[in-house]
Amino acid sequence: MSTKTHVQTKINGETVDFLCEPRQSLLEVLRDVLQMTGSKEGCNDGNCGACTVNMDGRIVDSCLVLGVEAAGSEINTIEGVATSDGLHPIQQAFLENAALQCGICTPGFIVASKALLEAEPNPSEERIRLWLAGNLCRCTGYDKIVRAVMDAAQKMA
Amino acid sequence: MTTAYEPNVVLSTKEYDVVGTRPIRHDGVDKVTGAAKYGADFYASNMLFAKVLRSPHAHARIKSIDTTDAESLEGVRAVVTSKDFGNLPWTYERDQVMASHKVLYKGHPIAGVAAINSHIADHAISLIKVEYECLASVATVHEAMKENAPILLDDLRTEDDLGNNSESNTNVAKHIQYSTGDIEKGFNQADLIVEREFNTATVHQGYIEPSNFTVNWNQDGRLHIWLSSQGPFEIRGDAAKVLGIPVSNVKVTPMEIGGGFGAKFSVFSSPIAALLSKKTGHPVKVVNTRTEEFESSTPTPGSYLKVKIGITKSGQITSGQAYLAYEAGAYPGSPVGGGANCLFAPYDIPNQLIDGYDVVVNKPKTGAYRAPGSPNAAFAIESIVDELAEKLGMDPLNLRLMNASKSGTRRSDGVKFPRIGCIEVIEAMKSHPHYSTPLKGPNQGRGIAIGYWMNGAGESSITLTVHPDGHINLVEGSADIGGSRASISMMAAEVLGIPAESVHPSVVDTDSVGYTSGTGGSSVTHKAGIVVYQAASDVKLQLLDRAASIWGTDSNSLEMNNGVISSTSNHNLKISFEDLAAQLNDTGGPIVGRAALTTRGPGGAFAGHIIDVEVDPETGKVAILRCTAFQDCGKAIHPSYVEGQMQGGTVQGIGWALNEEYFMNEDGSMANGTFLDYRMPLALDLPMIDTVIVEVANPDHPFGVRGVGEVSIAPPLPAVANAVYGATGIRMNRLPMTPASIANITK
Ligand code: FES
Ligand code: FES
Numbered sequence: 001m002s003t004k005t006h007v008q009t010k011i012n013g014e015t016v017d018f019l020c021e022p023r024q025s026l027l028e029v030l031r032d033v034l035q036m037t038g039s040k041e042g043c044n045d046g047n048c049g050a051c052t053v054n055m056d057g058r059i060v061d062s063c064l065v066l067g068v069e070a071a072g073s074e075i076n077t078i079e080g081v082a083t084s085d086g087l088h089p090i091q092q093a094f095l096e097n098a099a100l101q102c103g104i105c106t107p108g109f110i111v112a113s114k115a116l117l118e119a120e121p122n123p124s125e126e127r128i129r130l131w132l133a134g135n136l137c138r139c140t141g142y143d144k145i146v147r148a149v150m151d152a153a154q155k156m157a
Numbered sequence: 158m159t160t161a162y163e164p165n166v167v168l169s170t171k172e173y174d175v176v177g178t179r180p181i182r183h184d185g186v187d188k189v190t191g192a193a194k195y196g197a198d199f200y201a202s203n204m205l206f207a208k209v210l211r212s213p214h215a216h217a218r219i220k221s222i223d224t225t226d227a228e229s230l231e232g233v234r235a236v237v238t239s240k241d242f243g244n245l246p247w248t249y250e251r252d253q254v255m256a257s258h259k260v261l262y263k264g265h266p267i268a269g270v271a272a273i274n275s276h277i278a279d280h281a282i283s284l285i286k287v288e289y290e291c292l293a294s295v296a297t298v299h300e301a302m303k304e305n306a307p308i309l310l311d312d313l314r315t316e317d318d319l320g321n322n323s324e325s326n327t328n329v330a331k332h333i334q335y336s337t338g339d340i341e342k343g344f345n346q347a348d349l350i351v352e353r354e355f356n357t358a359t360v361h362q363g364y365i366e367p368s369n370f371t372v373n374w375n376q377d378g379r380l381h382i383w384l385s386s387q388g389p390f391e392i393r394g395d396a397a398k399v400l401g402i403p404v405s406n407v408k409v410t411p412m413e414i415g416g417g418f419g420a421k422f423s424v425f426s427s428p429i430a431a432l433l434s435k436k437t438g439h440p441v442k443v444v445n446t447r448t449e450e451f452e453s454s455t456p457t458p459g460s461y462l463k464v465k466i467g468i469t470k471s472g473q474i475t476s477g478q479a480y481l482a483y484e485a486g487a488y489p490g491s492p493v494g495g496g497a498n499c500l501f502a503p504y505d506i507p508n509q510l511i512d513g514y515d516v517v518v519n520k521p522k523t524g525a526y527r528a529p530g531s532p533n534a535a536f537a538i539e540s541i542v543d544e545l546a547e548k549l550g551m552d553p554l555n556l557r558l559m560n561a562s563k564s565g566t567r568r569s570d571g572v573k574f575p576r577i578g579c580i581e582v583i584e585a586m587k588s589h590p591h592y593s594t595p596l597k598g599p600n601q602g603r604g605i606a607i608g609y610w611m612n613g614a615g616e617s618s619i620t621l622t623v624h625p626d627g628h629i630n631l632v633e634g635s636a637d638i639g640g641s642r643a644s645i646s647m648m649a650a651e652v653l654g655i656p657a658e659s660v661h662p663s664v665v666d667t668d669s670v671g672y673t674s675g676t677g678g679s680s681v682t683h684k685a686g687i688v689v690y691q692a693a694s695d696v697k698l699q700l701l702d703r704a705a706s707i708w709g710t711d712s713n714s715l716e717m718n719n720g721v722i723s724s725t726s727n728h729n730l731k732i733s734f735e736d737l738a739a740q741l742n743d744t745g746g747p748i749v750g751r752a753a754l755t756t757r758g759p760g761g762a763f764a765g766h767i768i769d770v771e772v773d774p775e776t777g778k779v780a781i782l783r784c785t786a787f788q789d790c791g792k793a794i795h796p797s798y799v800e801g802q803m804q805g806g807t808v809q810g811i812g813w814a815l816n817e818e819y820f821m822n823e824d825g826s827m828a829n830g831t832f833l834d835y836r837m838p839l840a841l842d843l844p845m846i847d848t849v850i851v852e853v854a855n856p857d858h859p860f861g862v863r864g865v866g867e868v869s870i871a872p873p874l875p876a877v878a879n880a881v882y883g884a885t886g887i888r889m890n891r892l893p894m895t896p897a898s899i900a901n902i903t904k
Contacts (some may be wrong), residue, residue: 010168032274037198040415042365043447047832050365079189091189095181098797101581101639101805103188104366104415110189125845133841136832138363138416139639140801141808142840 009070011036012080020067027051030077038078038107039127042136049135052108053077058114078107081114090114093152094145101139108135113149122153142157163589165606167796167850174719175650176860179797182656184413188648196369196385201440204371205234205271207430208278209332209443210285211453212260212267215519215825216294218289219258219267227270228862232277235436236273236285237429238268244402249310249488253522254399256426260289261487262519264452264825269429271441274828294519294825298461300480301328301518309487330489331436331515333584335497335569343476343508347467351544357892358818359875362526363809366415367422367450367822372430373440380407380431385414386677387421387636393667399428404606407472411636418523418809420455422675426788443698446734449612451830454526456819458484458491462537464500472551474560477506478536482514483530487524491515495530495611499871500538500819501569502609503579503763504560509569519825521786525677527806528610528867532813532874536892539606539875544888553605554587555881577855578789578863579763581645585851586765593783601771601782602883612759612864613678617688618671621649621750625742626733627720629696631662633685634673639805639866640798647794648686648860654692654720662728671753679864682794683855684756690859696750704730704737707744759864764788766807766872770880777900779815779881784873785847791863803869804846810873812838818893 004019011034020029026042026064030053031034042048044063051062051069068090090113093099100106109132116123123131128149129142137145169177187193224236239257247257255266268285272278274454277763295301295309308327313331314322345352371383380402386392389409397404414421428440445454460483467476479500483491493513501509546553561579568574586605588593596603622630632650635641646660674680704722705712716727722737724730741747769782786803793799816836820829829835854861878889887902 002162031198035200036191037194038197040366041197041444042367042415043832045447045831045833048365048447058478060648061472082190087186094189094561095185098179098182098640098795099800100185100188101801102366102414102416103184103193104195104364104413106188107191120375127841128712129840133839136365136837136839138806138809138837139367141804141806141838141846142843143804143846144797146840146845 004105005068007068007071009072010074019143022066022068024067025063026065026067026070027062030062036077036079040104040107042104049108049112050105052111052135054111054115061113062098078111085129089155090117090152091154093148097144097148097151099140099144099148104139105137109145117153117156121157125150163473164845164847165800167793168585168852170476170852170854171861173651174634175647175657176794177796179645179795180643182640182839183318183646183662184637185640193413195366195415196383197444199371199383199412201371201373203625204440204442205273205437206275206278207271207441207443208275209266209426209429209432210268210282211449212256212263212265213863214260214289214291215263216292217260217289218292219256219260220290221288222268223286224268228282230277230281230284232273233270233281234439235271235433235435236268237393241432242885243626249384250399253488254424262521264449264521266429266453270322270431271433271437284541292507294326296518296821298484298516298518299458302482309519311811313517313775329514330485330517333494333497335511337567337569337570338508340478340508342400342477343509344467346469346475347850348470348543350465350467351541352463352465353541353890355462355694355890357460357533357536359456359520360813360817361451361456361835362420364416364418364420367445367447368425369444370427370430371440371442372427372434373691374431374434378406381410382407382411382427383410384427385412385421385595387414387417387677389634389636389667390672390775391422391675392424392466393425394429396427396431399424400431407667408668411664414636414638416712417638418527419529419611419677423455423524425454430465438654447832448700448830452827453521453836455522457526457529458523460484460533462533464537464541466541466545468545470549472556472559473550474506476508477501479511482516484518484520484523485515486520487517488522489515489517489550490531491558492525492761496534498568498570498611499531499609502532503607505562505566511569527809527870531608531610532775532871535606535608535871536874536878539872540888541879543879554583557607558583575760576856577761577763578851581786581851581853582763582765582789585787585849586767589767589785589849591767591783600774601769602880603767603769604879604883605765605767606874606875606879607765608868610679610868610871612683612762613676613680614756614759615684616672616755617684618673618753619685619688619692619751622693622851623696623738623741623748625739627655628659628661631660632665632670633662633680633687634670635664636676637664638676640795640803641685644794644798645685646681646687649689649693653697653734654691654718674720679762679866680759682862683759683858683864686858686860686862688752688754691752692750696748699748699750700734700737703741703744704732705746760791760855760857762789762863762868764868764872768876768880770877770884771885772881772899774903777896777903779877779894779899781843782843784851785868787849787851788869789851789853789863790865791858792852792861793850794860794862796850799850799865800848802865803848806867806869806872807846808838808843810870811877812894814874814877816895817895832883833879
């Protein structure tokens with residue numbers, strides 16, 4: 001008897017089929033099954049945000065979602081943020097504002113910030129800090145990350 | 158956002174074309190698109206996944222280990238214990254990798270399992286049966302130094318500065334002593350003497366990427382390790398030593414690294430993965446969980462300090478005495494030496510006596526964390542200096558300025574300071590608008606503090622290859638933990654007169670570049686800077702020689718400026734670097750520049766902070782209202798990444814001051830080994846961190862560079878404490894200053 005379940009979902013706009021064990025998290029599926037390693041694991045218990053993906057329009061910690069729960073969903077990951085036209089303005093702003101040092105937290109911050117700016121095009125500093133409170137960065141002290149998001153908001157306006 | 162002032166200032170003393178500008182980092186695009194490969198992102202074909210069985214007890218004798226059930230679980234490929242080290246002798250290093258007869262902390266590895274996936278490996282370790290005889294444990298230096306304290310290491314004796322050993326069993330691994338002048342005379346000259354005691358909790362570096370290793374013990378006997386490490390060459394050496402194989406049999410490939418702050422220098426579980434790989438013939442990957450990271454990687458020590466300062470009425474410090482005891486964790490090697498060196502470093506104190514103790518306790522072996530030893534020391538001395546200033550009715554910055562170290566002042570360990578920027582940092586603080594802006598409300602306070610770190614130098618090896626289109630390939634061995642590829646490339650570009658974007662840096666494996674000591678001690682921009690300057694100068698000389706041979710002239714009459722080679726005697730002889738590069742293969746062959754050496758003279762760094770807080774009188778919660786960080790970095794190669802280091806270090810210091818600690822259970826185990834319970838600062842907890850880069854050029858570096866990464870973590874501990882005093886009238890002498898600890902006193 002197979003211990004794996006067939007799951008069909010949409011990832012970054014493409015239909016994707018995969019097999020996973022019921023105990024595997026979406027993060028594990030992305031990384032270990034689909035070899036999409038842009039989403040990172042920092043804690044595996046929902047406290048660092050390095051694994052942030054967008055699921056049906058909401059940002060979630062993919063380590064807290066089961067792979068089987070992705071069935072029929074639309075998942076957007078860091079790999080889908082840049083397009084064939086180039087980097088997303090948030091990615092460009094992170095580069096120009098030096099908003100990353102080691103960069104391990106960066107995919108999570110970019111996916112989370114993108115969702116914020118899509119919902120609220122002109123957030124205050126306070127609002128950005130609250131929105132990003134689920135994402136840990138140990139390198140930057142957040143200053144340049146917050147500035148990058150404000151900069152991106154301005155450029156996207 | 159509107160600011161009436163400039164949030165990030167560079168007090169520049171020398172301008173260059175490329176150095177000091179802010180290009181986009183070379184590895185940036187890969188890191189904002191998710192394409193960059195970190196250690197855990199590496200997958201080898203046929204790879205197995207390993208998990209490590211760890212001790213649930215802080216201190217226990219291992220009576221037996223039974224791995225039978227684990228071995229017979231379907232999907233398990235191999236199990237190893239310390240027995241698999243074979244005939245290799247017991248050493249601290251091997252015992253740290255896998256315990257044999259005793260476990261010394263909760264989290265101490267006992268066995269490793271390799272299986273076809275990590276869930277099966279996880280299940281298998283739960284099937285290993287270990288019989289323990291629990292022993293009493295010690296969690297702090299106070300407990301460990303008590304008479305009749307439980308002893309961790311039977312062979313341990315206290316070593317003094319002369320290498321003499323104590324006679325009896327002990328938990329004190331080392332006693333260091335620094336002495337200058339006449340301590341008693343100094344105190345006799347003082348009008349005011351203040352002596353205070355301080356305690357700080359064990360804290361963790363808190364990098365977001367857990368340690369990880371993929372190891373393949375190849376059939377030809379060679380070991381290949383893919384990892385995220387600050388020191389690929391150090392890991393190569395240490396892994397060879399632990400496994401008892403020649404260093405040339407080990408190749409380490411550094412993947413991108415997700416933070417380290419000093420901690421990612423240890424071999425951790427890589428020898429376990431190596432033994433599993435040898436047993437199975439497959440590559441084996443081992444990635445720590447976050448809890449394993451807290452419980453068994455190398456945190457930085459809790460400490461106890463007693464410091465006594467004598468001062469005259471006019472504010473001259475006459476005498477300083479200190480007792481420092483730092484946790485080493487389960488094996489000797491705390492950064493108490495760093496603490497002793499940094500403690501009095503900002504001040505010219507003629508009479509000093511410092512005693513430092515390295516104390517083993519039942520916690521994981523401690524490791525480096527950003528200016529290791531210095532923050533604990535800064536907390537003590539800067540709290541006292543603040544108190545002295547208040548008692549004497551002096552401005553705290555003026556008191557510091559009066560006593561500040563300068564070139565020629567002797568450090569506590571006897572070393573004379575070269576040109577340093579202690580005075581310049583204090584002066585920048587004094588003249589910054591933050592210092593003169595009044596606080597706005599009740600329960601607010603402003604604290605200031607300064608701090609020191611030695612900075613590091615060491616080995617670096619770099620080769621530069623000229624491309625036919627005038628670009629340069631730069632090959633180096635320094636793990637890039639925060640933008641060093643960019644700064645090294647910028648220094649090469651500066652020498653050659655080309656844009657930073659024309660240099661393409663790669664950090665390569667240990668077989669492909671000369672020895673390069675690790676990314677630590679704030680050493681990279683210093684050592685790689687000197688080496689890349691030489692390597693680029695080598696390229697330049699070869700280009701001049703090549704042009705000379707093409708033109709049939711003497712290379713001494715040629716020069717290269719802004720990417721153009723020309724003759725000083727004949728104005729018609731002129732060729733761009735790009736055009737010459739295109740001709741190399743036809744005019745004598747490719748050009749490769751190289752340099753490799755052990756650098757010296759990192760210069761030392763001083764930092765200072767002004768921090769405003771508001772303390773909630775009911776709950777004791779401290780809010781950071783405003784923070785300005787000042788630091789002498791010699792020369793900021795890429796100012797944005799210098800600011801980033803200062804901001805990141807500052808926030809780690811704030812976390813250390815207010816929230817972070819290893820919360821220990823009665824039984825000696827850590828109670829809060831998750832990011833939920835080990836509370837690091839969030840974006841929401843902080844204001845912008847303003848910066849002032851002070852540039853006092855280091856005369857021992859071609860661009861004046863001093864190390865940048867570390868010192869900014871030290872002053873925030875006392876600056877926050879001094880600000881809390883300003884807000885509440887209470888001097889906190891224990892870290893972290895949690896809401897409860899403040900509220901308990903204010904009520
Ligand atoms: S890995 Fe998912 S929140 Fe940390
Ligand atoms: S850049 Fe390293 S954790 Fe954010």
